[in-house]
Amino acid sequence: MDIQDLQKEVCLKYGAPFYYSETSLKLGIAPNVKLGILPINGLRIEPEGDTVGWYIWAGEELSNEPDFFQPLHVEHIKEWIPDVEKYLGLPPGWRFLIAGDYEDVWFDESILN
Template identity: 55%
Template sequence: MSNKEIESLQRSLCGKYDTPYCPILEGTKLGITLNIKENINPINGLRHPPEGKTNGWYIWGGEDFSDDPNFFKSIHIEHITEWCPQIQKFLALPPGWRFLIANNYEDVWFDESLLDI
């Protein structure tokens, strides 16, 4: 998928949820679990406010979430197409937003608690 197509999907999604389009800066990092490459369902994502060279996104597969500091691996956003291309359309949601996808199911919602870190 081209960058223009991804941007169009992202803008459409942000419009659907009446939220600002907040694209990720190139070269920033996100946290992702290793199991995401195994097509584990559901796929979860949440966005904290960006800090330093991170963009605030944390992505994991499955129901379980861990506070273990090794739960997430840090990757540059440019590698997301290798790791989990199906989440690209969600990545322009602003901080405070979450998503969950599984098979043909999609849920997107605002979680104010994500802004308090």
């Protein structure tokens, strides 16, 4: 099964439409995801410019620091944290939180405002 099939499976499981994340575009990622900190969080806003709208970080708190996120092409996510790749087909307004075997995926309308 390829990654798009896995992404579509996640969307189907949670009742979300599939919204492709073009691999040549960028997402925002916090370097702390490489440190083994849990949980891993992701949220997707509306894509803009050369981005897909995803922001991914580790830990309980989302920082407001301007350099908290760095750009990363979607195609390189598997080198940073392969476990999140299957969630990148969720559309804007969706979030995920994973920690080991724990998985929570939900729609959060507030991130679209």
